[in-house]
Amino acid sequence: MLAKKDSASHSESRQIGSTGKAGSADGLPAVASAKAGGSSASEFGWYGHMLHDRFYSAWIQPTTNVPSGSKISTLVNMRIEKDGRVSKFEIAKPSGNATVNESVAAVAKQISQVDPPPTGLIKGDHYDVKINFELNTEEKPEN
Numbered sequence: 001m002l003a004k005k006d007s008a009s010h011s012e013s014r015q016i017g018s019t020g021k022a023g024s025a026d027g028l029p030a031v032a033s034a035k036a037g038g039s040s041a042s043e044f045g046w047y048g049h050m051l052h053d054r055f056y057s058a059w060i061q062p063t064t065n066v067p068s069g070s071k072i073s074t075l076v077n078m079r080i081e082k083d084g085r086v087s088k089f090e091i092a093k094p095s096g097n098a099t100v101n102e103s104v105a106a107v108a109k110q111i112s113q114v115d116p117p118p119t120g121l122i123k124g125d126h127y128d129v130k131i132n133f134e135l136n137t138e139e140k141p142e143n
Contacts, residue, residue, distance in 0.1 A: 073134040084116035
C-alpha cells in the first residue's frame with residue numbers, strides 16, 4: 001500500500017480488482033513501506049485489507065453494457081471518521097462507463113459504517129483513503 005501524508009489526515013490508496021486482491025492505485029502490489037505518525041504503516045495493513053474486503057464484497061459488478069476484454073476502473077475518494085462512519089464516498093475518476101460508475105456509487109448506499117480506524121492511523125479526526133474499483137472484463141471461454 002502506498003501511504004501519503006497531507007496536513008489534515010493520513011491518506012492511503014488501495015486498488016480493488018476482480019481478483020479480490022488489494023494493491024496501490026498504480027497497479028503495484030500492496031506493500032507497506034511508509035511511516036505513519038512515527039509507526040510503520042505495515043502495522044495498519046490489516047485495516048486497509050478490511051476496507052478492501054468490505055467494499056469489494058458489497059460491489060455488484062455489472063455484466064451488461066460492458067465491453068469484454070477492456071480494463072475499466074473507477075477511482076473513489078473515501079473519508080472514514082474516527083468512529084468508523086463513512087462520511088465521504090465520491091467518484092474521483094470515473095471509468096467512462098455509466099453502468100460501472102453507477103454500480104460503484106451504489107456501494108456507498110450499502111456501507112455507511114466500518115470498523116473505526118486504529119488510533120495511530122488517523123491524523124486529526126478522520127482517515128482518507130482512495131479505492132480503485134477495477135472491473136473484471138476478461139472474456140470467458142464458451143462451452
